Amino acid sequence: MVDRYRSKPLELPAPEHHFERADLAFYDVDHSGPSFEGRIYIGAGRGLKRDAGLDHPAYAGSLYVFGHGSCHGDPGHCDIPEERDPFDYRLPHHLEPAPRIVTVTAAIERLVEAGKAKASVDVFVHGPEGEPLKTLDFSRLRLLTYA
Amino acid sequence: MTVASPSPTRAPVHLRHRRSVRRLSEGQLADLRQAIVLAQGIKDDRGYQYWAGIHGLPLPVSCKHGSPFFLPWHRAYLYFFEKELQDRLPGVTQPWWDWTQNHAEGLPAAYSRARTAAGTKNPLASSPIQRAGRRDPKETRTWRQFNRASRLPASAEVEAVLENRDYFTFQNQLENIHNGVHGEVGGTMGDISVAAYDPIFWAHHCTIDRLWYLWQLDHPGAQLPRAYLDTALAPFPMTVRQTLDITALGYDYAAATAAVPGTRRG
Numbered sequence: 001m002v003d004r005y006r007s008k009p010l011e012l013p014a015p016e017h018h019f020e021r022a023d024l025a026f027y028d029v030d031h032s033g034p035s036f037e038g039r040i041y042i043g044a045g046r047g048l049k050r051d052a053g054l055d056h057p058a059y060a061g062s063l064y065v066f067g068h069g070s071c072h073g074d075p076g077h078c079d080i081p082e083e084r085d086p087f088d089y090r091l092p093h094h095l096e097p098a099p100r101i102v103t104v105t106a107a108i109e110r111l112v113e114a115g116k117a118k119a120s121v122d123v124f125v126h127g128p129e130g131e132p133l134k135t136l137d138f139s140r141l142r143l144l145t146y147a
Numbered sequence: 148m149t150v151a152s153p154s155p156t157r158a159p160v161h162l163r164h165r166r167s168v169r170r171l172s173e174g175q176l177a178d179l180r181q182a183i184v185l186a187q188g189i190k191d192d193r194g195y196q197y198w199a200g201i202h203g204l205p206l207p208v209s210c211k212h213g214s215p216f217f218l219p220w221h222r223a224y225l226y227f228f229e230k231e232l233q234d235r236l237p238g239v240t241q242p243w244w245d246w247t248q249n250h251a252e253g254l255p256a257a258y259s260r261a262r263t264a265a266g267t268k269n270p271l272a273s274s275p276i277q278r279a280g281r282r283d284p285k286e287t288r289t290w291r292q293f294n295r296a297s298r299l300p301a302s303a304e305v306e307a308v309l310e311n312r313d314y315f316t317f318q319n320q321l322e323n324i325h326n327g328v329h330g331e332v333g334g335t336m337g338d339i340s341v342a343a344y345d346p347i348f349w350a351h352h353c354t355i356d357r358l359w360y361l362w363q364l365d366h367p368g369a370q371l372p373r374a375y376l377d378t379a380l381a382p383f384p385m386t387v388r389q390t391l392d393i394t395a396l397g398y399d400y401a402a403a404t405a406a407v408p409g410t411r412r413g
Contacts, residue, residue, distance in 0.1 A: 087398075
């Protein structure tokens with residue numbers, strides 16, 4: 001769990017590759033803790049601070065996680081089963097990590113128009129009062145564009 | 148666990164065997180009791196009280212009686228409850244109480260004796276009823292009023308019901324017999340709103356489920372009208388269609404099955 005994430009540079013679409021929409025897909029996002037906002041900046045320099053704000057030129061959008069919060073059940077209620085019987089047709093455990101998608105079309109268009117071929121993604125986690133929270137955890141990040 | 152080939156076209160899979168109450172070994176009965184005790188100890192939506200409450204109280208009353216979904220709904224109910232028991236004790240299955248046999252014994256000893264052979268309280272004899280699930284504030288535990296074993300259904304009655312070729316006629320007649328057993332056990336079992344709190348409810352319904360299974364074997368192709376097959380059996384994430392093949396749900400009433408391809412190809 002982190003309160004700040006910086007990705008390796010992601011390859012951006014080539015200028016001749018027309019797209020109508022660009023999405024950042026976060027895979028297997030943990031939502032077991034408190035709710036939070038992950039402010040996403042794309043193509044900002046390494047010196048980016050967590051108070052960069054929503055009017056920063058690299059701000060691309062926010063990942064909002066509606067967290068489960070504390071467990072209200074008995075011990076084990078919020079433990080995700082490690083394996084499931086092949087005949088188990090119950091719905092997935094309520095805390096199974098889930099994909100989350102944030103549309104970042106304008107930010108990607110700006111970077112491509114500026115001639116950038118790659119850009120890193122920064123995410124700063126803000127709690128309800130704007131405080132940093134170490135709640136961000138996911139397995140993979142992809143940039144997807146749609147023509 | 149039974150290794151079985153439910154169909155010649157499918158690879159053998161491990162199916163869990165639901166046994167007759169009267170054929171449970173001491174170890175199997177001890178496992179069932181332990182799973183029930185563990186489930187009773189959980190107060191959230193994995194626990195016995197929560198699952199018993201789905202049938203009736205607390206509201207909403209979710210069970211289906213006198214409806215086309217009586218058999219599929221209860222099959223889904225048994226299945227999902229059994230999954231919770233298996234989370235507590237892997238491999239455990241619910242037994243079925245064949246009320247057409249052993250009338251002289253009355254209720255099966257596994258459920259009627261107040262204490263186990265080891266002298267502990269028998270969790271199959273009665274169960275607490277959660278506060279929100281009580282039809283009467285003073286009814287804190289399940290109770291029975293069983294005293295007329297002779298009124299339990301006879302084999303011949305059940306055999307006659309199994310001969311029906313039409314699903315709705317079969318279900319209707321089976322539900323009637325089922326209703327009678329609820330009434331004969333009496334007490335908590337005699338009222339839809341609280342019946343599932345009584346541990347014998349599950350063994351009774353396994354028998355109903357088994358009789359549907361036997362009817363399905365006897366009448367291949369006879370089932371609910373297509374219009375009903377994709378109806379969801381709320382609150383379970385399962386449709387009528389998904390309940391039609393118990394081997395696809397991972398259990399069987401046969402102790403062992405084996406299948407090989409026949410003469411037809413493809």
